[in-house]
Amino acid sequence: MASAVALSWVPFDIVAFRGVSVRVVRSDAGGVAMEPRFARRGFAAGVSTVLAILAGFLTNLATAGITWPVGAGLVVLAGGWVGVEAWRARDDRAVAVAGRSDSAGFAVVRRPQRSLAAPVGLLPPHIRGRDGLVAALAELVDAPDGRVHVLCGLGGCGKTTIALTVAQRATVLDRVWWISARDEATLATALVALAVDVGVPLAKIRQAGAGTGSLVDLIWRRLEVSPHRWLMVVDNADEPQLLAADTAGVGDGTGLVRGSRRGLVLVTTRLAAPDVWGAQTVLHRVGLLSDDDGGRVLRDIAPQAGTPDDARKLAARLGGLPLALRAAGRYLDSTRARLERVRTFADYLGIIDVKFKEAVVGSCASARRDVVVSTWDVSLDLLARQGLPQARLLMRLLGGFAAAPIPVGALDGPALFGSPALRHWAVDSPPSRRTVAAITARAVARLCPSTRYGKELHQRTVTALCDLGLIDLIETNPTAAEAACLATHPLVHDVSAAWLTEGSTAARAVRKTVAALLAEATKDRDPHDPNQFGWWPTVAPHLTHALSHHVAHLPRADRARLVNAADLTVLGLCRAGDFQTAHALATAALNVAVTHLPSDHPIIFKARHHLGMALLELGLHEQAEANYRTALVGRLRLLGNQHPETLSTRHNLAVTMYLQGKYAQAETELRTLRPIREQVEGIEHPHSLRTRHMLAEVLMRRGALAEAEMEFRSVLAVLERLPGIDHPDTLRTRSSLAEVLAEQEQYEQAETEFHAVLAGRRQILGEEHPFTLRTWCRLTQTQAQRGTREPDELYAQYRAIHTLQKQVLGHQHPDTAATQAAIDQLDRTNR
Structure with a gap:
């Protein structure tokens, strides 16, 4: 290219693409250079936008009934904002650059010709974990399939590295072009350079710039008649509309991105939205490395x-x-x-x-902060420009949850839509950015109803974040009624969570919102409903996280609500068979209740009751009894002898006595408790039926088999009629009936009952639920007693049961020990 002095006489052309003016400079050697400049209309557009916002602001002032002195002050602030924005927009009219300016206001500068070569020097020495994808794309370079191929995924996942690797392997081709679509100016300059490189005459380029033709059409006419294979990489295409024709979508095939059998178009983008890229596009989601x-x-x-x-x-x-x-x-x-x-x-x-x-x-x-954390800020800035500034706030809110998948149902309620954490003004600006414009914008946001976060806006925000890979919509348990969860990358989550340590007003709003959402998500759920058993393990880690990280920043009422939600979740986890998680959550809830609530608060004794429940299911009967006795003392004092919660603690205390072999004490307590429960809650209430069931269990252990069988059958008749034959309570009583039949050596009937219960529990509770395994073990014992299975078959069944019990319950659980004892007995019998 000629020197700066020589450029004074070199002819040039001005072309435009998507509102960006590009100066095409021709040297005497035949080379060209492009200098992008924004059109003058940018200033007018900026000012008109500011004035439109000001008009809306004034309308909201009138609607809100703001008095004139206050309104005048705010108008002055808004006017100052307009002035600041207009002053900043001056650069759209004249860009201060070194060099000579021509009469049209375009500067002539010394600038090397923009290169369209792939920057393969950025490649690391080794590319790990991408061999299959790179090989597949390299094959498409040799044999294009007529479709556009898009590499999409979270910022920083290696999309550009993969594209560079493909471009490096394609250097044997005559033509490889690397086009950056990071912004409009860069893309416009690259398109003019591409047009020149593929042989489009400058006269045609000038006509397209004047609006009498399409520059991308001119480029594609050349590409489709190229005698050689080619590769075009469009990198950082995070705003696909920049690649589309003015009146079309990027997937229409009328913009820069089109499928061809003459060469491969490969795009890298954060946006993984099939509806945006079109049916003729193949999306390759770039995942994380193993x-x-x-x-x-x-x-x-x-x-x-x-x-x-x-x-x-x-x-x-x-x-x-x-x-x-x-x-x-x-x-x-x-x-x-x-x-x-x-x-x-x-x-x-x-x-x-x-x-x-x-x-x-x-x-x-700090370097890692700049290159890693900022890559996600770019995505959030992009959404803000697209009208979703709440995306950044929602990511901060997600940082208030645990680093685990979040149930979608826990992020969809009044606590979310009414939360100040999701309003524009919740964004904390650093002191250096607390300008008149920022202050005024937050004032407008407080008054404008349009800034309120609602269900429709929430769905759009979540969808946009999913499309950019900042969050993923996954299914943690396909068999559960509510399996959908939102998951974030561990580092993305940690960056959002680290922000909460600042202790700002917005951070406190996030903590309060998380606690309220968790309380809302659990309050109306039935922990005894099998259809919801898969939901409790998904919400448990978030409750544990909130109890350990947020409680100190919450008012007392919110602390009590959070502990109450944890207690309900403990019950749901116990019914779902996740005893270890229930114990951890119950321990955390009790610690918070004891530490942060008054000593006579009812929630403390409720939390202790539920800790006893988790201990009981884990087989730690003595510890469970101690917690139940403490809870009973408190509940008797605060609630009275006939309160349902007091009666529930008395019932569970009797169960711990039974499990420790204290049959006489358990029977006395249950016989005393039964009439009180039937009077207070009703004869056919589930709680009354459970007390009758436990009384029959005690009778069976004390040898009153006929009386126990009669009681089981009586309870079973009610359960089959009310909750139904497939309800867990019904299956439990039917299992106990089978056991008492086996105790009476009615093995054939017992085996029939155990088969039915096992089938029901597998269907309702799952193959690995502790109650399912317990029934399978009792069925195997009955088959051994009947002699209907060979020793090898019995061994296989016991071993399978024992393996699952060790995984689910641990080596020390009584059920695991009982199965091991059955295996040992089978060994002794067959020696």
């Missing part, structure tokens, strides 16, 4: 930082995100890491686990 591949990435960059196992652990903690892995590896391989005494993968892992904010957002890894 722990093994992530560990190899770390060791490629920092081979002296530790063992492969330590590298795998760090890769797992970083969630397999290539950008985070490379940033961590470069830091560990740097002088700075040695100065800061962070030498190994284990050291770095310790920084993340102990001081996440300092490791990711603080000075120790």
Whole structure:
């Protein structure tokens, strides 16, 4: 290209694409250079937008009934905002650049010709975990299928690296073009360069710029008659509308992105929305690296930082995100890491686990903050420009939950839509950004009803975040009625969670909203409903997280609601057979109740009751009894002898006595309790029927088999009529009936009953529920007593049961021990 002095006489053309003016400079050597400039209409558009906002602001003032002195002050602030925005927009009229300006106001500058070559120098030495995808795309370079191929996924997942690898392998082709679609100006310049490179005459380019033709059509006419294979990579296409024709969508095939059998068009984008890209597009979702591949990435960059196992652990903690892995590896391989005494993968892992904010957002890894955390800010900025500024606020809210999938039902309620955490003004600006415009914008947001977060806006926001990969919609349990959950990448979640440590008003609003959402999500659910058994394990980690992280920042009433929600969840977990999770949650709930509520608060004794329930199901009967006795004393004092909650604690206390072999004491308590429950709650109430069932259990253990059988049959008749033959309570009583029949050596009838109960429990509770395994074990024992199974078959059944019990209940649980005893007995019998 000619020098700056020589450019004074070189002819040039001005073309426009999508509102961006591009200066095409021709040198005497035949080369060209492009200089993008925004059209003058940008200033007018900016001012008109500001004035429109001001008009809406004034309308809302009138609607809200703001008095004139206050309104005048706000108008002055809004006017100041208009002035600031107009002053900032001046650069749309004249860009201050070094060099000479022509009469049209376009600057002539010394700038090298924009390159469309793929920046393969950015490739790392090794690409891990992408061999299959790269190979498939390389085959398409050689044999295009006529469709556009799009690499999509979370920012930092390695989309550009994959495209660069494909481009590097395609260097044998005559033509490989790398086009950046990061912004409108860059794209416009690249398109003119592409048009020149494919041989479109400058006269045609000038006509297209004047509005008498389509620049992309001119380019594609050349591409479709090219005698050679080609590859076009459109990188960072996070705003697909920039690639579309003015009146069409990007998937219509009339813009820059089109399918061809002459060459391959490969696009990288954060947006994974099939409806946006069109039916003729193939989406390749770029996932995260496995722990093994992530560990190899770390060791490629920092081979002296530790063992492969330590590298795998760090890769797992970083969630397999290539950008985070490379940033961590470069830091560990740097002088700075040695100065800061962070030498190994284990050291770095310790920084993340102990001081996440300092490791990711603080000075120790500021470079990692810049390249990793900011990549998600780009996505959120993009959504803000598209009219969804609440996306950033929702991500902050998700950071208030645990790093586990969040049930969709826990994020859809009045506590969300009425929360101040989801309003525009909840965004905290740093002092340097507390400008008149920012203050006025928050004032407008307070007054404008349109800023309120509602169900429709929530769905659009969640959909947009899913499309950009910041959250994923997954199913944790396909058999559950409500299996849909929202999941975030571990690092994305941790970045959002770290923000809560600031203690700002907005952070407090997030904590309060999370607690309210969890309380709302649980309050109307039936813990005895089998259709909801799969839901309780999904909400439990979020309650545990809220109890440990948010309670200290909540008012007393919210603390009590949160503990109450945890108690209900403990009951649901026990019915679902997840005893370990129930115990952990019940322990956390009781600790919060004792620490943060008055000593005579009823919630304390409720929490202790539910801890006793979890201990009972785990087989820790003595500890369960101690908690029940303490809860009973408190409930008798606060609620009285006939309150349903008091009666429930008395019933469970009798159950612990029964399980410890204290049959006489249990029978006395149950016989005393039965008439009170029937009088207070009703003869056919489920609680009354459970007390009758337990009394029959005690009678069976005391040898009153006929009386026990009669009582079981009486209870079963009511249960089959009311909750139904498939209800868990009905199956439990039917299982006990089968057991008393076996005790009376009526093995054939007992086996028939056990078969029916096992089929029902497998269908309702699942194959691995502790009650299902218990029934399977009793069926196997009955078959052994009848002699209807060979010893090898019995061994196989017992072993299968025992393996599952060890996984579900642990080695020390009484059910696991009972199965092992049955195996030992079978061994002794067959020696």
